[in-house]
Amino acid sequence: MRFAVIVFPGSNCDHDCYHAIKHVVGAGVHFVWHKERSLAGADVAVVPGGFSYGDYLRAGAIARFSPVMEAVRRHSAQGRPVLGICNGFQILTEAGLLPGALRRNASLRFICDDVWLRCESSRTPFTQGIEPGQVLKMPIAHGEGNFFCEPEALAELEANGQIVFRYCDPGGQTTRAANLNGSTAHIAGVCNREGNVLGLMPHPERASERDMGSEDGLRLFQSALAVAAS
Amino acid sequence: MSTAAQSRATLETARAPNLTELGVFSAMWNEHCSYKSSRIHLKKFPTKGPRVLQGPGENAGVVDLGGGLAVAFKMESHNHPSFIEPYQGAATGVGGILRDVFTMGARPIALLDSLRFGAVDHDRTPWLAGGVVSGIAGYGNCIGVPTVGGETYFHPCYNENILVNVMCAGTLRADAIFRGTASGLGNPVIYVGAATGRDGIHGASMASAGFDEKALEKRPTVQVGDPFREKLLLEACLELMKKGAVIGIQDMGAAGLTSSSAEMAGRAGTGLILRLDAVPRREEEMTPYELMLSESQERMLLVAQRGREGEVREIFARWDLPMAVVGEVTGDGRLRVESEGGIVADLPVRALTDDAPLYERPLRPERGLPSADPIGTLPEEKDLGPSLLALAAHPNQGLKKPIWRQYDHMVRTNTLTPPGGDAALLRLKGTAKALALTTDGNARYCMLDPYAGGMLAVAEAARNLSCTGALPLAMTNCLNFGNPERPAVMAQFAAAIEGMAEACRALNVPVVSGNVSFYNETQGVDIYPTPVVGMVGLLEEAGRRAGHGLQREGDLLFLLHPAREAPLPPGGAHEYVWVRCGQEGGQPPAISLVAEAAVQALCREGILGGFIRSAHDLSEGGLGMALAESCLASPASRLGARVRLPEGSGRADGRLFGESASRILVSVPPASEGRLREAAERAGVGLAAIGAAAGSALRVDAPDGFPLLDVELSALQAAWCGALDEVFGT
């Protein structure tokens, strides 16, 4: 069982993902450079956080054309797991592998803070081990994480069970105050229709050790590992 | 350039310098590059120590961390550009200090920002503060280096001259330090990074000029930063260094190609030929003058081993960055610049560097603020609750989270103690150790007495590190002062350095790098002298650390203090008086460095020994604010305290909010009280039992039991958390 962590020149959470997967979860992991066209035999693709190619125009707008994204697209088309974290989520929406778009935060400011997430769906390989309704604590760190989709698209996401995480308070209530970036319907993470591709703005890799303030993020990686093993 | 300097320039070359040469001279002899007014004073800093691997004079200082690991760090100012264009000024300041650190071969792991803005109600302050903070965020977040600490202070003396100081630390192998030297005859001089444009020509001179009303008219001396490009440059340079093809490397900062080439040759005692035709450029028809003096960002100059140009080219191509061989090392001690087949400059390197003018400017100490303590003008209140709330709600003492929440302070997953504590702590993966980092400075103390102020800044920085359990190792600084041509400013400068140097010796923290920023003045009015200290400490076992927050109901509270002094001396409640009536005066806190060292050592011993559970130093706002911060440190599980002030003389408010130095508030499990008492006894440190952690309110009584304040933590927290709303909005 191997994870591939995609590395764009402006990725900056690539090493954090690698560290969490290898040294905390204890799974196999390798980096894949953005100029590569194959994931080198990985079972799970992780598109990490950062600023892919600077992201000056729109986060992820340029990254979606990179050679490695062809490989990610193929991987996804085969129904295999893909996880996009933060910038990875932005890239996957730009690439059309996930629905919606990520606008600038409603405050227009970058926000780095802990948030709570309510798991809404166990259908993705990353949330199979997490009961719907469970609340996880993880940090966010982004300037453009304000999820947007049109009302019809939202209804479709609801109907298909594609909403995977919503921002909530520690008690699991989706309050306005808990929705730090102003996302449509408090959405923090969504999956594709098939459920194998998950994107979320919060950083599970930063919430994988007690020293970092939470271990809740580990469960996403462990869940993927368990699914692959079964 | 002054006429005197000009004629000297003429003398050195035995002919009249041409325009390009004059530009080179004027940039190199500028205060910013030559340190002509400050050098004789900077010599007073202790710069050596068993752990110092590289002292001042390089792009950054380097200190040994043991186990083959070292840390490179430095702090730099970007005050003037940030006042003109706060976002880009601050952003490019971050870019510059990052390059200073990775030039040494270190991977940057942390940034800290020490900020001074004008009064909150000054009309430009919100725009400047908002722009500076988002500029630091914009650059640091993108490149993926966490901003883990800093300080922020508002005062009208900065209304027209803000201070933006940024510190960067990076880790490297102790045996793989790179330096900015151009050695080895015939070795190629290589330009890497962004192409050169006309931006920022004369930035170095701007940094050395005061502001007049025309400041806002100054033209593109401000550059736009490109953090993505910097990330590529960082990765490419570190990769290249690993290959071992690099002889010397330096970033092109102030005065760009001019200073990087002259300084590299100067350090090696060699010469250089630069061929300007090969310099990558992004604008047409640039003159040699412009090419030599441009301060375009994200560029580096390096000297490689002859014959290994191909490796350099290959690596930079992979990172999609321009690379060009622009010259070679020579043995004649001259900087020769060629353009379009002709020589456009030919100057002795020594005249530009070592032999640059040195001034011993006149000093005349002047008292900047009244010597009487203005607390006497304040009515004494029975209930000090409202005063504590007012202090907590003031932007200077309030929670700075609206600032550091904009900084990615967690990326790289090493941040054990995020911003908000006394010092940031970062674990060093692959070891058991953690690095502690802080910045500190108190301009008011320096205005009252620059010598004491300098000493106190060093002592507080070290104390902040000790409060986490870390041993202070070494420091950097940013010396922000007014116009050095005024003897009163020069006197402040000289005295502050002497005070700092004295404290460095007593506390065993050599100075390994630093930066001077003069001419922080507007229309003849200087800022308060503002030396800022950046300090690095080491915690051998990251697991044995403390924060400042109270941990458990029932834990006992003690004040560590110098043995021969009262736990809380009377007076000196500067920030409290300032918040209540806007007056300043009196004396800075008295300090005995021997006692300071003992207090800090005991605090570290207690943390490592596990008998101190939390530690917080007393600074602005005294014991009152320290208690408030310790109660609120963990918003989710805030914990109150019940305190009785120790016996002493003077007004109760003056003692509660007094800013006495060398004091640390600690919380201790009841079972450990004996161990703490024994250790304090042995160390000769004073120990005052002042109460216990309890309940959901902060209650402080006078020594006789008379209640001084009783404030619900919810109210305190609301005041404290909203303190910056006026500046940053809600």
Place this chain on the structure above:
Amino acid sequence: MAKAVVYVTYKRGVLDPQGEAVRGALSSLGFQGVAGVRVGKYIEIELANGRPEEQRAAVEKMCRELLANPVLEDFRIEIAPGPSAPK
């Protein structure tokens, strides 16, 4: 050389936080009578010579593929033949 100018704005109905922030700032600076503000991107593209129809088609493609995100943005294109217009 010709110049294409592309305007990228949020779709009607998508809240524009930047525009709102500017409106708020203008009113707190004392500017009255500002009913609404929208902030978008303005992109100038210098194009080598070519036929205007082809240029427009190329710029439209750039917009669809890169310059605008169709989920939330609209775009508008203007082509201005530059001084050395197609012969």
Place this chain on the structure above:
Amino acid sequence: MAKAVVYVTYKRGVLDPQGEAVRGALSSLGFQGVAGVRVGKYIEIELANGRPEEQRAAVEKMCRELLANPVLEDFRIEIAPGPSAPK
């Protein structure tokens, strides 16, 4: 109602990383003949009724005070009387 349109761009000579990034992306996407790209801001301001000269003066003030930083940026203003132009 009238509408003012403001264009804010970096001054000539100032590095425009956003424009550079777009240019690079366009060329790697295979668009040929793109000689340069500059990215700026496009701001639409709806103004209450008033005399055009006054409106222009007000918008100029907005630009100088808030919308652009003259140290780094240039601005250009267009005023288009809207459907319900001043009576």
